[in-house]
Amino acid sequence: MSATDTATPGEDEVPAEHAVPDQLSLAGGFAPADRDRWRELVAGVLRKAGREELPDPVEDALRRTVATGVDVSPLHTADDAGDLPAAVGVPGLPPFVRGARAGAAPDSGVPAGWDVRQRHAHPDVAGTREAIAADLENGVTSLWLHLGEGAVPVGSLPDVLADVYLDLAPVAVSGGLPAAEALLSLVEGRTDLAPGGSLGLDPLGVHAASGEEQDLTGLAGVARRAPAGWRTVVVDATVYADAGGTAVEELGCSLAAGVAYLRALTDGGLSVDEAFAALEFRYSASADQFTTIAALRAARRLWDRVGEVSGASPDVRAQRQHAVTSSVMTTRRDPWVNMLRTTVACFAAGVGGADVVTVQPFDAALGLPDAFSRRIARNTQSLLVEEGHLARVLDPAGGSWYVESLTEDLAQAAWAWFTEVERAGGLAAALSSGLVRDRLAAAWDARAARLATRADAITGVSEFPNLAERLPQRQPAAELHPTGGLPRVRAAQEYEALRDRADAAGERPQVYLATLGSVARHTARASFAGNLFQAGGVATPAGDRATGFADAGTTVACICGTDGDYAESAAALAAELRAAGARHVWLAGKPSLGVDGVDGYVYAGCDALDVLRTVHDQLGLRGAIGSREERA
Numbered sequence: 001m002s003a004t005d006t007a008t009p010g011e012d013e014v015p016a017e018h019a020v021p022d023q024l025s026l027a028g029g030f031a032p033a034d035r036d037r038w039r040e041l042v043a044g045v046l047r048k049a050g051r052e053e054l055p056d057p058v059e060d061a062l063r064r065t066v067a068t069g070v071d072v073s074p075l076h077t078a079d080d081a082g083d084l085p086a087a088v089g090v091p092g093l094p095p096f097v098r099g100a101r102a103g104a105a106p107d108s109g110v111p112a113g114w115d116v117r118q119r120h121a122h123p124d125v126a127g128t129r130e131a132i133a134a135d136l137e138n139g140v141t142s143l144w145l146h147l148g149e150g151a152v153p154v155g156s157l158p159d160v161l162a163d164v165y166l167d168l169a170p171v172a173v174s175g176g177l178p179a180a181e182a183l184l185s186l187v188e189g190r191t192d193l194a195p196g197g198s199l200g201l202d203p204l205g206v207h208a209a210s211g212e213e214q215d216l217t218g219l220a221g222v223a224r225r226a227p228a229g230w231r232t233v234v235v236d237a238t239v240y241a242d243a244g245g246t247a248v249e250e251l252g253c254s255l256a257a258g259v260a261y262l263r264a265l266t267d268g269g270l271s272v273d274e275a276f277a278a279l280e281f282r283y284s285a286s287a288d289q290f291t292t293i294a295a296l297r298a299a300r301r302l303w304d305r306v307g308e309v310s311g312a313s314p315d316v317r318a319q320r321q322h323a324v325t326s327s328v329m330t331t332r333r334d335p336w337v338n339m340l341r342t343t344v345a346c347f348a349a350g351v352g353g354a355d356v357v358t359v360q361p362f363d364a365a366l367g368l369p370d371a372f373s374r375r376i377a378r379n380t381q382s383l384l385v386e387e388g389h390l391a392r393v394l395d396p397a398g399g400s401w402y403v404e405s406l407t408e409d410l411a412q413a414a415w416a417w418f419t420e421v422e423r424a425g426g427l428a429a430a431l432s433s434g435l436v437r438d439r440l441a442a443a444w445d446a447r448a449a450r451l452a453t454r455a456d457a458i459t460g461v462s463e464f465p466n467l468a469e470r471l472p473q474r475q476p477a478a479e480l481h482p483t484g485g486l487p488r489v490r491a492a493q494e495y496e497a498l499r500d501r502a503d504a505a506g507e508r509p510q511v512y513l514a515t516l517g518s519v520a521r522h523t524a525r526a527s528f529a530g531n532l533f534q535a536g537g538v539a540t541p542a543g544d545r546a547t548g549f550a551d552a553g554t555t556v557a558c559i560c561g562t563d564g565d566y567a568e569s570a571a572a573l574a575a576e577l578r579a580a581g582a583r584h585v586w587l588a589g590k591p592s593l594g595v596d597g598v599d600g601y602v603y604a605g606c607d608a609l610d611v612l613r614t615v616h617d618q619l620g621l622r623g624a625i626g627s628r629e630e631r632a
Contacts, residue, residue, distance in 0.1 A: 035075070035077070038075060039057060039058045039059065042058050042059065042062070042074075043058045046058070046061060059073050059074055059075055062074040065446070065450075066246070066247070066288060066290075066291045066406070067246035067247040067248040067291065067295075067410060067413065068246045068248040068249060068413065068417075068439075068442075068443050068446075069248060069413040069416075070246075070247075070248060070406070070409045070410055070413050072290075072402070072406060076401040076402040076405060077401060078401055080401050080402070080405040081400075081401040081404040081405050081408075088297075088301070088398065088404065088407075090102065091394040091395055092318075093314070094304050094308070094314050094317060095300070095301045095304040095305065096300040096301065096303075096304050096317070096318045096319065097297045097298075097300055097301045097395075097398075097407065098297070098353070098394065098395040098398050099300075099353040099394050099395050100300065100318035100319065100320070100321075100353065100355065101318075101394075102394070113350070113385045113390075113391030114349075114350060114354055114355055114356060114357050114381075114385075114391065115141050115142050115170070115196060115355060115356040115357070116139060116140050116141045116142070116357065116378060116381045116382070116385075117140070117141070117142045117143065117144050117172065117322070117356050117357065117358045118135045118140045118142075118143060118144065118358065118374065118377065118378055119144040119145075119146065119324075119358055119360070120132060120143065120144070120145050120146070120152065120160075121145075121146035121150075121151040121152060121368075121477070121480060122151075122152070122368050123150060123151060123152065123153065123478070125152070125153065125156045125159055125160055128152055128160055129159065129160050129162070129163065131371065131374060132160065132161075132163075132164065133163055134371065134374070134375075135374065135378055136164065136169055138375070138378060138379075138382075139378050139379065139381065139382040140169075140378050141169065141170075142169055142170040142171065142172065142194075142196060142197075142356065143161075143164070143169060143170070143171045143172065144171075144172045144173075144174070144358060145157070145160065145171065145172070145173050145174075145179075146173070146174050146175055146179075146480055147173055147174070147175035147178070147179035147182060148175040148176070148178065148179065148480070149478070150477075150478025150479065150480060151175070151478065151480055154175065154178050154179060154182045155182070157173075157182045157183065157186055158186055161186065166187065166190070166192075166193050166194060167192040167193060167194055168194055169194060170193075170194045170195065170196035170197040170198075170230075171183065171197050171198075172197060172198035172200055172234075172322075173198070173199065173200045174200040174202075174234070174236075175200070176201070176206065177201065177218075177222075179199075179200060180199035180200060180201055180222060180232075183197075183199060184199070184222075184225055184226075187227055190227070191228075193227045193228075193229070193230070194229075195228070195229025195230070196229065196230070196356070197227065197229070197230040197231070198230060198231045198232075198234060198280060199222065199226060199230065199231070199232045199233075200234050201219060201222060201232055201233050201234065202233065202234045202235065202236045202257075203215065203216055203219075204216075204235075204257045204260060204261070204427055204428060204431075205234075205235075205236040205239050205257070206482055207428060207431055207485065208239045208240065208243075208253075208431055208436070208485050208486050209239050209481050209482040209483070209484075209485045209486060210482035210483065210484050210485045211431075211484040211485035211486075212482075212484070212485070213428060213432060214428075216260065216261070216264035217264065217267075217268065218268075219232065219233060219261065219264050219265055219268060219278075220264065220265050220267070220268020220269055220270050221268065223265060223268075223270060223274070223275075223278045224270075226278070231277075231278060231279060231280040231320065232278040232279075233261050233265075233278055233279050233280075234279075234280055234281070234282055234322070235254050235257045235258050235261065235279060235280070235281045235282065236282045237250045237251070237253060237254035237257070237281065237282060237283050237284070238250075238282055238283065238284045238324055238326075238327070239481075239486060240253045240254075240436070240440060240486070241283075241284040241326065241327075241328060242284070242327050242328060242486075242488045242489065243437075243440045243444070243486035243487050243488065243489065244328075244440050244441065244443055244444025244447065244448075244487070244489045245439075245440045245443050245444070246443050246447075247291055247292075247294075247295040247410055247414070248410060248413045248414050248417055248443075249417060249436075249439060249440055249443055250283060250284065250295070251283075251295060251298060251299055251302065251410065251411075251414035251417075251418075252413075252414045252415070252416075252417030252418040252420075252421060253417075253418075253421070253427065253436065254281055254283070254299065255302055255303065255306060255414070255415075255418040256418055256421040256422060256426060256427035256430070257427050258279060258281065258303065258306065259306060259422070259426070260426050260427050260428065261275070261278075261279055262275045262276070262279075262306075262310065265278055272310050272311055272312045273312055273313055273315075273316045276307060276310075276312045276316040276317065277316050279320070280320040280321070280322060281299065281303070281319055281320065281321050281322065282321075282322040282323075282324060283295065283296065283299065283321060283322070283323050283324070283354075284323070284324060284325070284326040284327070284328070285323040285324065285325050285326060285345040285346065285348055285349040285352075285354070285357070286325075286326040286328070286329050286341075286345055286348075287326075287329055287340075287341040287344045287345050288348075289344050289345070289347060289348035289351075290348070290397075290402065290403060290406060291406070291410075292323075292345060292348035292349060292352055293348050293351050293352040293397050293403060294352070294397075294403055294406040294407040294410050295352070295410055296321060296323065296349065296352030296353055296354055297352055297353065297395075297397075297403075297407045298407045298408075298410040298411035298414060299319060299321065299414075300318065300319045300321070300353070301407070301411055302411055302414060302415060302418070303317065303319035304317045304318070304319070305415075320355050320356075321353070321354045321355050321356070322354065322355065322356040322357075322358065323345075323349035323352070323354035323356070323357050323358070324357075324358045324360065325341070325342045325345040325346060325349075325358070325359050325360045326341075326345060327360065327364070327365075327488070327490065328489060328490055328491055329341050329345070329490075329491055330360065330362075330364050330365045330490060331365060331458065331460060331461050331490070331491075331492040331496070332365045332366055332471070332492065332496050333460060333461050333465065333469070333471075333492065333495075333496050333499060334459070334460025334461065334465070334466055334469060335362050335363050335365065335366060335471065335472065336362060336460075337459050337460040338362035338363075338364075338365075339362045339376055339380070340459075342359045342360060342362065342377070342380060343380050343384075345359075346359050346380050346381055346384060347384055347388075347390065350384060350385070350390045350391065351390065351395075351396055351397055352397070353394075353395060357381060359377040359378070359380050359381055360377065361373035361374055361376070361377045362376060362377070363472055363474055365490065366471065366472065366474040367474030367475050367476045367477045368474055368475045368476070368477045369474070370472075370474065417439070420435075421435070421436070431485070436486070437486060440486065444489060447491070448494075451491055451494070451609075452494070452607045452608060452609040452610070453605055453606065453607055453608065454532075454535075454608050455605070456491070458491055458492050458495065461492045461495045461496065461499075461535065462492075462495050462535045462608065463531060463535070464531065465499070465531075465534045465535050465537075467508065467534055467537065467539060494609050495535050495536070495609070495612075498535075498536040498537055498609075498612050498613070498616065499535075499536065499537040500537075501537070501616065501621055501622075502536060502537025502538060502616070502621060503537055505621055508537075508538075508539045509537070509538050509539070509554070509616075509619045509621060510538060510539045510540065510541055510552050510553065510554040510556075511533045511538050511539075511540055511554060511556045511557065511558055511586070511615060511619075512540075512541055512542070512543070512548065512549050512552040512554055512556070512557040512558070512577075512582075513526050513529060513530060513540050513541070513542035513543075513557070513558050513560050514542075514543065514544075514545055514546055514549065514557050514558065514559050514560065514573060514577055515542055515543065515544055515545070515560050515561060516545065516559065516560065516561030516562070516565040516566070516569060516570065516573065517561050517562060517565045521561060521562050521565065522560045522561045522562070522565075525560040525561065525562075525588035525589065526542055526560040526588070528588060528602070528604070529558050529560055529586075529588040529602050530542070532602055532608050532611065532612075533558070533612070533615065535608060535612065536612030536615065536616065538612070538615060538616075538619070540558075542560075545573055545576065546573065546576045546577050546580045549577060549580045549581065549582065550580060550581065554619070555581065555582060555583040555584065555618070555619070556582065556583070556584045556585075556586070556615060556618050556619060557577045557582045557584070557585050557586070558585070558586040558587065558588060558602065559573055559574065559577075559585065559586070559587045559588065559595075559598070560588045561588075563589065563593065566587065566589060566593055566595055567593075570587060570593075570595045570598070571595055571596040571597050574587075574595065574596070574597030574598055575597055578597065583618070584599050584600075584615075584618045585597060585598050585599055586598065586599060586600050586601065586602055586611075586615075587600075587601050587602075588601075588602050588603070589601055589602075589603055590603045591603075600614065
């Protein structure tokens with residue numbers, strides 16, 4: 001054998017160090033993991049954090065509520081999903097959990113993604129026309145126009161759409177029958193219209209928002225006049241989300257509305273398949289990405305079940321979904337953070353399989369959006385589709401033990417709520433009787449309690465507020481939604497009301513943070529207390545003990561240090577602060593510390609809103625801010 005033969009392996013030989021074993025044991029160097037061992041470790045951490053009494057199983061201490069009757073565990077295994085991944089089917093086939101479509105776009109090797117729809121409601125016709133042109137030239141694929149008083153004038157629709165190629169860009173309208181008739185008149189006789197347009201009729205949504213019962217008998221007649229491939233009725237479930245409902249209420253009410261519309265359309269002479277083809281559904285997408293993903297998947301499964309029971313053919317049972325980023329999560333304060341919220345929500349809508357997605361501009365809570373905010377809204381979607389390649393995979397969350405179990409839990413809870421509404425006589429009767437209002441109020445009360453204690457954090461508002469921010473100026477937007485029925489809420493509204501009152505005081509109100517001990521010892525609690533007070537618009541100058549109190553120009557102080565420092569000198573510092581002019585003294589710590597001379601305590605889990613209202617009263621701030629119950 002030559003030297004060459006010795007140094008070079010044969011063609012079919014693989015060096016031993018490069019050989020790939022038949023089975024890979026990726027965790028081979030670690031001891032086997034099991035749930036019991038995980039529970040032991042979790043219990044140890046919780047006890048170190050001061051939790052003496054722990055539930056059995058211990059993971060119940062870490063469960064988090066995501067919707068009415070639905071919570072999630074910190075750990076998910078194959079046992080949680082059971083046989084669900086095999087039962088949800090495949091994309092494009094019933095029960096459509098994994099999506100309404102299965103293939104790729106024509107002449108394309110990848111799925112087509114979703115319809116990028118931008119909403120326009122500016123009453124200035126020329127400005128709206130210009131904004132529409134910018135949108136369509138830069139990534140938007142369909143339009144959503146709100147017509148009516150305070151929005152795009154109904155009679156100006158031909159002017160607004162004069163430069164739009166309706167054979168390429170679908171158009172959806174909202175604004176009731178006048179808006180639908182205006183769009184029908186504009187497209188009458190045309191056979192080249194792009195599919196996917198919508199007449200936007202939603203009388204039950206109007207009933208929910210206004211409290212006034214609506215007539216559904218004319219829906220079938222309008223549906224007969226709708227262009228081929230267009231939808232006549234929109235089941236707008238965002239009205240229930242905007243009133244404080246969770247995904248369970250939103251899904252259940254959407255099913256009840258959909259069934260009511262099916263009855264009205266078939267009573268008007270349409271076949272079951274024609275009635276199904278006339279409907280589309282609009283859902284809110286929030287920054288709780290997994291709940292949004294699972295909710296959209298559950299909605300398709302539930303609607304397929306309705307179709308199966310109704311005798312509809314599988315071809316029309318796939319629910320057409322329009323996802324809109326949540327108004328509830330949108331803030332007026334630190335609105336730039338809304339860009340992050342809407343990005344997560346848009347991601348979740350895309351992963352969840354929405355057919356159409358609308359990203360609300362980040363300044364939506366401030367007024368009418370400008371060109372920059374509309375650009376960011378459309379580019380959010382373009383980035384996820386074109387650069388993030390999000391649409392290349394159908395149902396990427398499918399098979400996840402967490403997502404599959406959450407989809408199942410939401411579907412079961414929503415179906416139970418839907419059947420309760422049906423037993424009450426249907427959605428119209430449940431709206432009129434107050435059943436829906438009471439259910440939504442209970443859901444919002446639970447959420448409001450978490451917001452008050454900051455268990456549900458709002459970045460830039462209840463956490464890390466920026467008191468020096470300069471808000472962008474926007475033209476006020478008219479109230480486009482009927483009033484008198486269900487309320488419209490936002491997660492940040494209570495904190496923002498307090499901020500508004502503090503800002504109206506002229507000179508910034510202040511609470512002096514009197515620190516004890518070294519910086520390393522007082523920083524954690526001083527940061528916590530400062531963050532809490534600033535959430536109410538109150539500045540927090542700090543100093544060693546009472547040395548800087550006089551310069552703060554306030555009558556309220558808060559002591560910040562460690563429990564050991566409190567036991568040694570907090571009572572003396574409280575007396576020192578009062579001698580310096582403090583009328584009210586707080587302490588950053590739990591009431592169980594029992595420090596003499598302290599009026600109140602701020603700590604993790606306290607009702608921050610109640611603390612802030614009390615501090616406002618102590619500082620002499622006046623305004624229309626009551627308790628949650630009074631404001632409701």
